[in-house]
Amino acid sequence: MSEQEEKMAPEALLASEEDILRGLIDAASDVEQETLKIEIVRKGRVLFSFRVRGLLETEYNDCKEKATTYKKNRQLGGIKMPDETDTAKYRSLLIYKATVEEDRQRVWGNKDAWKQLNVLNGPALIDKVLRAGEKDAVIAKIDELSGYGEDLEEVAKN
Known part of the structure; x- marks a missing residue:
C-alpha cells in the first residue's frame, strides 16, 4: 500500500x-x-453498406490463426510451426468478424450472393466483392475502433 x-x-x-x-x-x-457505418461507393453510387465494430486482441489472433497454415518441423520432434499466412484471407476474416452480427447475416451471409458469385462463405464473398483498397480502408476503420492509432497520451487522459 x-x-x-x-x-x-x-x-x-x-x-x-x-x-x-x-x-x-x-x-x-x-x-x-461503438460501431461505424461503412459504405461501399463506386462511381458515386452507394452499392451497399454495413456496420463494423472494434475487435478484441483475441479476435485479431483468431483471424490470424485461421489464415495461417502450419507444418510439422521434424527437427523439433514434429511440432507444428507456422508456415505461411494468407494475408488476403486474414484481411477478409477481420472484416467478417468485425461486421455487426445483424449486418454480417444480411450482407456476408447472403446465400443468393454466394450462389451467384460462386463462393462458399462470408469471408470468400468479401474477397470477391471488395477491392484491395476498399478492404484496406475498412480495416483502417476497424483498427481505429479497436484502439490502434490512438495517441497514448489521449488514451491515458480518457
Missing part, C-alpha cells in the same frame, strides 16, 4: 475501488458498443 493510500480514509478507498470497478465495466462494454 502506498503512503497516500495509507493516509486515505477507508470510505475514500472504497469509493475509489468502486470508481475503478465502474470504469473497468464501462471500458469492457464500450468495446462492442
Whole structure:
C-alpha cells in the first residue's frame, strides 16, 4: 500500500475501488458498443453498406490463426510451426468478424450472393466483392475502433 493510500480514509478507498470497478465495466462494454457505418461507393453510387465494430486482441489472433497454415518441423520432434499466412484471407476474416452480427447475416451471409458469385462463405464473398483498397480502408476503420492509432497520451487522459 502506498503512503497516500495509507493516509486515505477507508470510505475514500472504497469509493475509489468502486470508481475503478465502474470504469473497468464501462471500458469492457464500450468495446462492442461503438460501431461505424461503412459504405461501399463506386462511381458515386452507394452499392451497399454495413456496420463494423472494434475487435478484441483475441479476435485479431483468431483471424490470424485461421489464415495461417502450419507444418510439422521434424527437427523439433514434429511440432507444428507456422508456415505461411494468407494475408488476403486474414484481411477478409477481420472484416467478417468485425461486421455487426445483424449486418454480417444480411450482407456476408447472403446465400443468393454466394450462389451467384460462386463462393462458399462470408469471408470468400468479401474477397470477391471488395477491392484491395476498399478492404484496406475498412480495416483502417476497424483498427481505429479497436484502439490502434490512438495517441497514448489521449488514451491515458480518457
